[in-house]
């Protein structure tokens with residue numbers, strides 16, 4: 001009897017320590033939120049990409065192989081992860097910060113991640129790209145938006161946070177949002193030298209120019225517009241496309257990977273500094289990107305569509321206190337899951353209205369399934385609520401409905417490059433029905449105004 005009580009006590013202490021429910025020992029959070037880094041552009045997913053620091057952290061934590069952004073649109077993705085709500089619910093659906101400032105900053109319709117943690121006694125630090133106005137207007141106590149393309153200022157600022165005399169007296173959130181590898185790409189020669197052009201692979205779904213189908217549209221609803229940024233011209237005067245040849249895409253990819261390796265080195269220095277300060281042990285380190293990027297896949301650049309290159313992001317969580325036997329999870333995870341997960345780990349209540357789920361059960365056991373499906377939405381740049389593309393992603397399948405209400409179905413297990421649209425194959429009718437059922441549940445939840453097919 002005594003023995004079992006002691007045993008229970010040990011289990012209890014262990015779990016409260018591990019999962020941070022002890023009031024006096026709240027874990028810290030560092031979130032690194034990169035810009036436009038597609039899921040294949042990290043070393044552990046692609047041996048051509050050199051990210052030794054990130055790989056090292058990832059392999060000691062849990063790599064999420066199936067992580068998706070709620071929307072492949074920069075500002076909307078940021079508003080979504082901060083509020084834990086899909087764009088159509090929080091109101092920031094496209095690239096404008098005005099709706100965020102109106103709904104979140106001025107009218108306080110929804111609390112932000114930084115506000116939740118600040119109210120719970122956390123010091124909240126911001127560094128890097130906001131895209132949503134002054135971070136001190138939405139819950140951050142320290143830090144500013146920095147605008148330089150190579151993130152030198154952002155990393156300098158975050159380094160100064162750690163040097164503050166009272167740093168770490170309170171539990172902290174550090175939100176570090178680098179601008180890399182977003183264009184313009186201007187990596188220094190030392191990083192370019194790591195990537196001989198002849199070693200750059202072109203992916204299987206490369207095309208010079210996209211086919212004229214609405215699923216590839218990156219413009220306003222009904223257009224066939226391909227938003228391949230003019231400012232890629234900053235690197236070797238590469239022409240914006242489409243069309244873009246394999247040679248041009250190779251040069252672009254080289255600069256893109258070199259930029260990511262530079263970023264990896266900056267992150268490595270930051271991690272070293274955090275470790276030396278003694279804070280790494282009690283810090284939950286979350287890494288993901290705001291959206292993906294096309295490297296000539298399907299003839300595209302940029303993001304904005306529902307393809308894997310655009311909506312699927314690299315993600316991992318590292319925490320010294322995680323005790324897992326496997327360091328990878330195939331569980332479906334959404335960027336809307338980050339806020340409830342952080343609240344859960346911090347031992348704070350998760351408000352009912354949040355649209356994601358805590359993935360803490362996956363951190364305990366990477367084989368756990370938390371989401372049956374993931375949704376993503378994109379009204380595009382300048383689009384409006386109720387317009388644009390949507391997708392439903394299960395472990396194996398993806399259903400897309402485009403801005404022109406064209407439906408597509410892909411089997412991601414057999415066709416990871418999304419080349420074979422199966423929507424007209426009668427064999428898959430039950431699967432389509434099931435995915436559309438998920439779509440209905442999701443659209444009703446977020447208040448989607450796009451007509452149901």
Ligand SMILES: [Ca+2]
Pocket residue numbers: 035036073074182290291
């Ligand atoms: Ca972005």
